[in-house]
Amino acid sequence: MLPPFVNEPLTDFSHDHNAAILREAIAQAEAQLGREYPVIIGGKRYTTGDMLASPNPSNFAEVIGLVHKADIALADKALDEATKTFHEWKRVAPEVRARYLLKVAAIMRRKKAELTAWMILEVGKSWAEADADVAEAIDFSDFYAREMIRYSQEQPLTPMPGEQNNLYYIPLGVGVVVPPWNFPLAIMAGMTLAAVVTGNTVVLKPSSDSPIIAAKFVELLEEAGLPPGVVNFVPGSGGRIGDYLVGNARTRFIAFTGSKEVGLHINELAAKTAEGQLWIKRVVAEMGGKDTIIIDETADLNAAIEGAVASAFGFSGQKCSACSRLVVVEAVYDEVVKQVAERAAKIKVGQVKEPENWMGPVASKSAYESIMNYVEVGKGEGHTLTGGAHVAGLENGWFIQPTVIGEVDPQARISQEEIFGPVLATFKAKDFAAALAIANNTQFGLTGALYSNHRQRLEQARYDFHVGNLYLNRKCTGAYVDVHPFGGFNMSGTDSKAGGRDYLLLFMQAKTVSEKL
Numbered sequence: 001m002l003p004p005f006v007n008e009p010l011t012d013f014s015h016d017h018n019a020a021i022l023r024e025a026i027a028q029a030e031a032q033l034g035r036e037y038p039v040i041i042g043g044k045r046y047t048t049g050d051m052l053a054s055p056n057p058s059n060f061a062e063v064i065g066l067v068h069k070a071d072i073a074l075a076d077k078a079l080d081e082a083t084k085t086f087h088e089w090k091r092v093a094p095e096v097r098a099r100y101l102l103k104v105a106a107i108m109r110r111k112k113a114e115l116t117a118w119m120i121l122e123v124g125k126s127w128a129e130a131d132a133d134v135a136e137a138i139d140f141s142d143f144y145a146r147e148m149i150r151y152s153q154e155q156p157l158t159p160m161p162g163e164q165n166n167l168y169y170i171p172l173g174v175g176v177v178v179p180p181w182n183f184p185l186a187i188m189a190g191m192t193l194a195a196v197v198t199g200n201t202v203v204l205k206p207s208s209d210s211p212i213i214a215a216k217f218v219e220l221l222e223e224a225g226l227p228p229g230v231v232n233f234v235p236g237s238g239g240r241i242g243d244y245l246v247g248n249a250r251t252r253f254i255a256f257t258g259s260k261e262v263g264l265h266i267n268e269l270a271a272k273t274a275e276g277q278l279w280i281k282r283v284v285a286e287m288g289g290k291d292t293i294i295i296d297e298t299a300d301l302n303a304a305i306e307g308a309v310a311s312a313f314g315f316s317g318q319k320c321s322a323c324s325r326l327v328v329v330e331a332v333y334d335e336v337v338k339q340v341a342e343r344a345a346k347i348k349v350g351q352v353k354e355p356e357n358w359m360g361p362v363a364s365k366s367a368y369e370s371i372m373n374y375v376e377v378g379k380g381e382g383h384t385l386t387g388g389a390h391v392a393g394l395e396n397g398w399f400i401q402p403t404v405i406g407e408v409d410p411q412a413r414i415s416q417e418e419i420f421g422p423v424l425a426t427f428k429a430k431d432f433a434a435a436l437a438i439a440n441n442t443q444f445g446l447t448g449a450l451y452s453n454h455r456q457r458l459e460q461a462r463y464d465f466h467v468g469n470l471y472l473n474r475k476c477t478g479a480y481v482d483v484h485p486f487g488g489f490n491m492s493g494t495d496s497k498a499g500g501r502d503y504l505l506l507f508m509q510a511k512t513v514s515e516k517l
């Protein structure tokens with residue numbers, strides 16, 4: 001009997017012992033920089049010589065590793081291998097599949113510091129953020145293992161005399177898994193393992209900004225003994241092999257997390273029936289956010305300000321759940337926004353391998369350029385209260401100052417478009433009703449928070465604040481598996497509620513068998 005699921009604890013790096021372990025893991029990862037990683041299909045390694053280098057965003061001259069990019073022929077081979085393996089893997093008993101995930105979780109727990117170190121180096125996560133990413137990956141493994149066992153039990157049906165009726169959850173087929181770089185282990189592992197534990201096989205196309213941590217994960221799956229061909233690893237450009245994989249007749253479903261633009265493109269492409277295709281493809285698409293925190297005049301302002309700053313600037317604002325819109329009622333606007341800007345200005349930004357730096361760089365050159373462009377747009381759409389420039393003295397990395405822009409119009413571009421960086425737009429609302437209207441006026445609907453001590457407003461927000469994950473009197477980032485099942489409304493995606501009890505259903509279909517006795 002499995003013990004009940006519990007969340008993996010976060011590491012306390014104020015203990016010298018824990019800090020020393022991570023420092024050592026960073027040093028060991030640094031000793032391996034620049035290694036090459038192959039395409040892996042059906043357990044076989046392929047090198048193409050067409051390399052993708054993954055730079056360290058804290059120091060972009062440093063190459064974390066190089067992956068061989070799969071071409072169309074290898075993408076095709078991956079689909080073949082996944083199709084072939086599906087016919088064996090789907091017959092493996094659910095509890096056996098679940099045990100692979102328990103093993104994967106156990107190995108990740110043992111290798112926690114190593115995985116944390118690679119994320120610090122590859123995407124610029126701070127120690128605490130990278131550690132939380134590994135903990136979430138462990139949680140997904142442990143939780144989905146238990147969920148698969150639950151779904152494999154006898155399902156309740158109303159009895160019919162003279163018949164034996166059963167409902168079985170069976171897998172879908174070959175899934176293409178397309179993760180983002182911002183939770184380079186947790187989201188990539190979560191989508192992949194959900195597909196695998198439910199009996200599907202996977203073609204995993206990692207993000208081009210975090211292929212090394214994905215390669216480490218695939219090595220770890222091999223270590224756990226997962227049979228070859230269940231997960232096939234095909235790094236490469238989204239536009240090139242991504243379209244091929246998504247559009248292919250052998251693909252049964254696509255599990256995507258990333259931007260609205262790419263998600264909508266995948267959804268459209270998947271809706272076209274390819275020659276020879278036998279099913280309607282299923283698309284699970286979790287997309288962008290433009291998340292709002294509301295602070296009213298009854299709120300505990302200290303807690304609210306702290307929550308807003310943590311939500312806006314943790315991991316440089318590069319979370320789909322990050323607060324990019326702060327709406328404050330008029331009576332406390334000046335006070336709150338002044339303090340938010342002061343705290344933002346004090347954030348210690350720098351190389352994340354040093355734990356005293358609370359905020360690191362943004363993840364890539366293209367992210368840097370896009371965010372800096374929005375910073376310029378923001379200068380014309382409001383008053384820059386703090387930030388608005390590159391961090392002086394940190395010229396070798398993509399470091400952007402925490403930026404707060406005052407009195408933005410709710411229709412402005414920086415209010416409506418996802419920036420995905422350390423840029424917070426603030427809005428003055430005449431009262432709570434006006435604040436709620438601003439919060440709801442984007443096409444997204446991922447997370448949101450209300451800080452208030454007004455009972456009716458808290459109740460009203462439960463119904464009228466239209467987001468998939470609403471937080472009352474706490475920050476709008478930091479969802480835990482099976483505590484805060486995660487997914488958004490409207491253009492934030494299909495509301496898959498990752499880390500929740502409905503999630504595995506997205507990777508299965510139900511078969512009803514009725515036998516007349």
Ligand code: NAP
Pocket residue numbers: 178179180181182183187205206207208209236237238239240241242243246257258259260262263265266286287288289319320321418420446486487488492493
């Ligand atoms: P992205 O640019 O949309 O890329 C996501 C993935 O899609 C990458 O692996 C990318 O590969 C791939 N891709 C690009 N074009 C493709 C195509 N034509 N066909 C198939 N795949 C394609 O997003 P990102 O910059 O990695 O991640 C940030 C975004 O993710 C933000 O919008 C954020 O809000 C969102 N996000 C949402 C959630 C959520 O739960 N709702 C969670 C995390 C992040 P390449 O790297 O090779 O281009």
Ligand code: MG
Pocket residue numbers: 054055056057122123209210363364
């Ligand atoms: Mg990188």
